[in-house]
Amino acid sequence: MSLSEAAAARVREAISAAERPIVGLRVGVKNGGCAGMSYTMEYAEAKNPHDEVIEDKGVTLLVDPKAVLFLLGTEMDVKTDKFASTFVFRNPNETSACGCGESVAITPAKPEVLAG
Numbered sequence: 001m002s003l004s005e006a007a008a009a010r011v012r013e014a015i016s017a018a019e020r021p022i023v024g025l026r027v028g029v030k031n032g033g034c035a036g037m038s039y040t041m042e043y044a045e046a047k048n049p050h051d052e053v054i055e056d057k058g059v060t061l062l063v064d065p066k067a068v069l070f071l072l073g074t075e076m077d078v079k080t081d082k083f084a085s086t087f088v089f090r091n092p093n094e095t096s097a098c099g100c101g102e103s104v105a106i107t108p109a110k111p112e113v114l115a116g
Contacts, residue, residue, distance in 0.1 A: 001027065001056075001061060001071050001072070001074045001075075001076070002076070003056045003057050003059055003061070003075070003076050003077075004075060004078065005057065006077060006078040007078050007087060008057035008059050010078050010087070015059075018043055020043075020045060021045060022044065022045060023045065023060060024044045024047070024053075024060030024061060024062045025042075025044065025059065025060070025061055025062065026040075026041070026042050026044040026051070026061075026062045026063075026064065027039070027040065027041055027061055027062070027064070027067070027071065028040045028063065028066065028071075029066075029067045029070050029071070029106065037106050039089050040064075041087065047062055048062070051065065052068050069093075069108035069109045070091075070093055070109075071093075072093065072109040073109070074090065074091040074093070076090075077089075077090060091106065093106050093107055093108065093109055094106050
């Protein structure tokens with residue numbers, strides 16, 4: 001998993017403005033939404049023992065161990081339009097997305113992809 005320059009800058013800005021000590025951004029997936037899964041993000045005050053730790057562009061990402069295979073190869077970016085700015089995930093493991101953009105279908109990465 002990686003961050004675009006825009007996403008890294010936005011995460012660094014958000015963490016520096018937090019009112020409590022933050023060690024990084026925890027990223028994962030959860031079941032739900034019309035397509036089956038959705039991405040999750042939250043401030044992390046501490047590292048969990050099984051988190052996958054990724055350092056990218058000055059940001060610490062803590063990936064939920066249950067989400068690692070779903071997020072392999074994913075780039076987190078920021079999409080800005082006339083009315084809003086939001087984080088987006090460019091995930092090669094996505095097989096479809098719902099029309100509203102709130103949920104996705106994701107197939108976990110295959111073990112042979114990890115070995116190559």
